[in-house]
Amino acid sequence: SQQGEEDPQALSIQEGENATMNCSYKTSINNLQWYRQNSGRGLVHLILIRSNEREKHSGRLRVTLDTSKKSSSLLITASRAADTASYFCATEGDFGNEKLTFGTGTRLTIIP
Amino acid sequence: EADIYQTPRYLVIGTGKKITLECSQTMGHDKMYWYQQDPGMELHLIHYSYGVNSTEKGDLSSESTVSRIRTEHFPLTLESARPSHTSQYLCASSDPVRLAGAEGDTQYFGPGTRLTVL
Numbered sequence: 001s002q003q004g005e006e007d008p009q010a011l012s013i014q015e016g017e018n019a020t021m022n023c024s025y026k027t028s029i030n031n032l033q034w035y036r037q038n039s040g041r042g043l044v045h046l047i048l049i050r051s052n053e054r055e056k057h058s059g060r061l062r063v064t065l066d067t068s069k070k071s072s073s074l075l076i077t078a079s080r081a082a083d084t085a086s087y088f089c090a091t092e093g094d095f096g097n098e099k100l101t102f103g104t105g106t107r108l109t110i111i112p
Numbered sequence: 113e114a115d116i117y118q119t120p121r122y123l124v125i126g127t128g129k130k131i132t133l134e135c136s137q138t139m140g141h142d143k144m145y146w147y148q149q150d151p152g153m154e155l156h157l158i159h160y161s162y163g164v165n166s167t168e169k170g171d172l173s174s175e176s177t178v179s180r181i182r183t184e185h186f187p188l189t190l191e192s193a194r195p196s197h198t199s200q201y202l203c204a205s206s207d208p209v210r211l212a213g214a215e216g217d218t219q220y221f222g223p224g225t226r227l228t229v230l
Contacts, residue, residue, distance in 0.1 A: 033218065042116075042202055042221030043155075088155070092217055099145070099170070100219060102155040 006089060010107040019076040021106040023089030024069075030094040032065055032072050037086045037105070046074075046087075051094065079110045115139050118203050118222035125193055126230050133188045133225045135203030144186040145219065147202040148172060155202065161186055193229045201225045 007022045023032070031050045035043040049056045049065045049072070056063045062075040076083055086107050090100040116137040125131060137144070142163045147155040147170075157170030161180040175197070176190050186205075190197055204219040 035219075035221075040200075040224070040226070042118075042204070042223050043219075044221070045218045048218060086152070090219075099157060099160060100217065101157075101171075102147075104154045105152075107152065 006087075006103040006106045008106060009104070010109070012109040012111060013079060015079055015081055015110050015112050017079055019079050019083070019108055019110075021074050021087055021108070023072045023074070023103050025072075025089075025091045025101075025103075026070065027091075028094045029067075029091045031092050032063075033090045033092070033100065034061075034063060034072075034074050035088045035090060035102075037088065039085075043088065076108075079108075081110050081112050084108060084110045116203065116205055116220050116222040118201075118225050120225060121223060122226050122228075124228045124230065127192075127194055129193050129229075131190050131193055131227070133201055133203075133227070135186045135188070135222055136184050137186075137205045137220070137222075138184060139205060139207065139220065140183065141205035141207040141220075142183065143206045143217070144180070145204045145206075146170070146176075146178060146186070146188050147204065148174065149200045149202055149224075151200070159188065193227075195229045197229050198227060201227060 033048045034046045037043045047058045049063050060077045065072045086105045088105045089103040119134045144161045146159040149155045156172035158172050158174040159178040161167045167178050202224045203222040206217045206219045
């Protein structure tokens with residue numbers, strides 16, 4: 001069954017605006033990660049948040065994690081045209097040596 | 113850019129052909145993975161390996177096979193390709209050595225192989 005589901009499936013915003021995308025998951029996790037995928041390419045790791053953390057920042061990225069609701073959000077501030085990509089959340093289970101389970105992805109388009 | 117490579121990048125073949133998709137990484141990672149991804153869709157894990165001579169099937173049933181004879185190399189083989197195998201195949205690797213300030217199994221992805229079976 002699908003571990004991660006992302007919302008919205010697609011998002012279009014003007015350059016300079018903030019973009020927020022959400023991820024929900026079903027089972028206990030060790031950490032949650034966000035990845036970016038440019039069209040036709042592999043994924044690139046953006047940020048990791050551990051299960052005992054609630055918020056983390058990296059440059060223009062801000063990630064929150066609510067383990068009680070089994071959800072996470074990724075905020076990209078002051079968006080740029082180069083941020084256009086698909087964004088995936090991925091969860092690592094809490095039993096050790098777990099594989100990552102990827103969400104369905106959010107397709108973000110930044111309009112110049 | 114991650115030091116993980118996939119060849120070929122694009123492949124168009126006829127039904128019934130045997131193909132091998134190559135994946136290699138120079139980071140010395142023990143863990144390697146193969147994912148299948150249809151355009152605009154989620155990734156599905158089809159095979160993984162935790163080290164030399166270790167291979168496991170993933171969450172999505174696949175008619176492909178893999179081998180792990182060397183740490184840096186994790187090829188995927190389709191004995192008889194069919195149109196239903198048309199997809200993008202992504203290879204990834206990871207290392208349990210923790211990144212500074214983070215704990216987790218971060219994966220590094222290759223650029224992918226886009227396979228079309230006619």
